[in-house]
Amino acid sequence: MIRGTKVFNNKNISITSMPLKYNKPDYVYIPLVSYKNKNFDILVKPDDYVLKGQVIARSKDKFSFPIHSSVSGLVKEIQKRKYIDNEDIDSIVIENDFLEKEKKIGNKHKINSYSIEEVVEILKECGIVGMSGNNFPTYYKYGMELKIKKLIINAVESESFLTSDFTVLNSYTSEILETIDALMEIFKIEECVIAVKDFNKKAVDDLVQYIGSYTKISIKSVPDNYTMGWEKYLTEYLFKVKIKKYPMEKSILVENISTIFGIYEALKYRKPIVERIVTFSGDALKKPQNVLVKIGTPIKEVINFIGGYITDKKPYLIVNGPMMGHCLETDDTVITKNMCGVIALNKIDTSEEMDCINCGKCTNICPNRLAPILIINEKNVNNIKKLHPEKCIGCGLCSYICPSKIHLREKVLDIRDKVIQK
Ligand code: SF4
Ligand code: SF4
Known part of the structure; x- marks a missing residue:
């Protein structure tokens, strides 16, 4: 039995047809974190010129991946900056020259032409991670040497307010299908289901238009029940199997939709994750919407760019959704790869805790x-x-x-x- 409940939705306020792009931060502050590692060899020094996408730090720790610059420009210093978890983290400060210079990679790659080993290596070098919040390195999942029989693309996005996955799916539908098809060919995956919520009817309609020739890929709407996006429930619901811990017990891999687009850019252009779509929503914002924004950009710059706060009163900031996210101490915090959304609210429930009434x-x-x-x-x-x-x-x-x-x-x-x- 699937446990859960319908939670408030609030998604419509941030949905726009295409995400806005903000690529003009004067400085970016690239946090030295990969998954849970903070132990890095820094490969640049002040006054070095770096290209967008250049590797600027590496770690040898388990589950690690390289750190990339999200702009071209001059390295200034290492500074403590607030990270998504409110901790002060060493971050490399880079002054943006706005030229977007990046390493030439030659012709676009045919993304189904790689071997499994090449895919794993590219995902590692490009720093592809779970973009729905867990920051777990994606290369690890594909390099486990376990047979993947079925793939679930998770576009359920259960949290209230958040529409970044929705926006990715609607903005890059053909790229996403191309990537799924390539992964299925390379890893010899038999079947793929793209899971969306009933709410996202537009995505279903768009996918149906594109999906024609991809006979092994289907789309399924799942009930509007919170925790439906949890990979255990999703797998059990879609494939009618019992999962003890992880879907891979049944050779089923679950991948987030925004991560699939990250994989596309890595395989096609060898582009690391240097930017992502983030939902900015909540009643304290003048114009809630989704924005494509560089990693390391301070949140407050993006909020100013989209029109700012409604009043001068400091709002409550919640990152990655009211159910699974947490409050941010400051809007100086920088955008990270695993930041799906920032919700600015004029008020939140601050009522005192009362005694347990043993209701169960x-x-x-x-x-x-x-x-x-x-x-x-x-x-x-x-x-x-x-x-x-x-x-x-x-x-x-x-x-x-x-x-x-x-x-x-x-x-x-x-x-x-x-x-x-x-
Ligand atoms: S937060 Fe943890 S303890 Fe609470 S309902 Fe969810 S899984 Fe259970
Ligand atoms: S049993 Fe106590 S803690 Fe649990 S929901 Fe009821 S009042 Fe809250």
């Missing part, structure tokens, strides 16, 4: 069948482990449903991280 709703709704209230109240470490906080996917349904406004998600995640670290 948090336990009944948890998609991983955890007991959030027991996890947060348990003091004995061994007993906590028996409640499996490590299984929490941070979906936020427990906090959403709790009538006592208890911040269950944050507390369970905190315990989960401590248990995992031990």
